[in-house]
Amino acid sequence: MDTLKAIQVFVCIEKNGSLTKAADQLGYSRAMVSRYLEHLENHFSTRLLHRNTRNISLTSAGEKAILYCQNILQQQQLLKELSVEEQYTGTIRLTCGLFILQNGLAKAIQEFQQKYTHIRFDILITEETLDLVESQIDLAFRITTKVADGLISRPLDRVDSVLCAHADYLATSSEIVHPDQLLQHACITHHSMQNTWSLSTHQQQPQNYPIRIVAQSNDAHALHEMCLNKMGIAMLPKVMVERDLKDETLIPVLNHYEPPQLALSVVYSSRRHLPKKTQEFIAFVMDYLKK
Structure with a gap:
């Protein structure tokens, strides 16, 4: 006994x-x-x-x-x-892109720290897919459709994208009505997209269309800036370009074709021995982003 x-x-x-x-x-x-x-x-x-x-x-x-x-x-x-x-003290080390931090995560961290004042955060800003174990990262916030084997992914929010270009770029370029014409246009793309963009319509399944890359980056803000500088067509998060689309600085292209639906997810390496503070933060962020 x-x-x-x-x-x-x-x-x-x-x-x-x-x-x-x-x-x-x-x-x-x-x-x-x-x-x-x-x-x-x-x-x-x-x-x-x-x-x-x-x-x-x-x-x-x-x-x-x-x-x-x-x-x-x-x-x-x-x-x-x-x-x-001890469970509610110490550091949570996480990685995310600047776009994710600016669109809800920074505010969630601030409100979480008001509740747990002895927890601090070490944030590595990058959109590169880091090895969590090797980099000693507790959590990664990623916009993706899949994660590597052995990792656990919890979806947090949907991320819609749009193909768009500066009005001046489109005014001086040939009209684009089909994705096959992307090879004739300057395209600005994220490293994760490689050399194709996946697009679909209501009548067809997603297809990969080759693109002519003039610039690429691992950061969504860099792509946005290049798009605003009239360098070509970019696939960007809708929430990032809402104001630009509204004032018609940027114009949507290929409206009948939809980019892949992505998800913002929190990714971590193991449920076993996940610190209590990290579990609490995951639950907090999931609830916070539903508001």
Whole structure:
């Protein structure tokens, strides 16, 4: 039997002056309380309580033992409180792109820290797909459709994209009505897209169309800036270019073709031994982004 639980039972019996009352308080049967007491007496090789049908009292050994047992439980409580405090201190190391940080994640971190003031963040800004274990990263926030084997991915939010170009670029370029014509246009693309863009219509499944790349980057803000500088057509997150589309600085192209639907996900290497603070932050961000 569990000796620590037996100590808890013994202290509870002494406090209540009754095995029955102790059983009620602990949610055990009276027989179970008796067995725990017997286990403790066998463990210490001494009788701890005088008991008869009407009352109980400590033996001389029990009077000494109760002080030690109370101290053990106090120390256990202090250790438990220390453990809980430690679970909500320290650093969460994460990686994400600047676009993700600016579109909700930074605010979520700020509000999380108002709740857990002893947790701090170490943020590595990149859209590169880093090895989480090798880079000692707790969490990665990525916009993607898939993750590497062995990693766990939790979807957080949908990310819609749009093909667009500066109005001046389109005014001086040939009209584009079909994705096959992308080879005739200057295209600005993310490293993850490689040499093709996947597009679909309501009538057809996604197809990969080759593109003529004039510039590429691993950062969405860099692609946006190049698009604003009239360098060509780019595939960008809708939320990033909403204002540009509204004032018609940027113009959507190939409206009848849809870019792939991506998801913002939080990625981590293992559920086993995931620190409590990291679990809490994942749950917080998932709830925060639903608002």
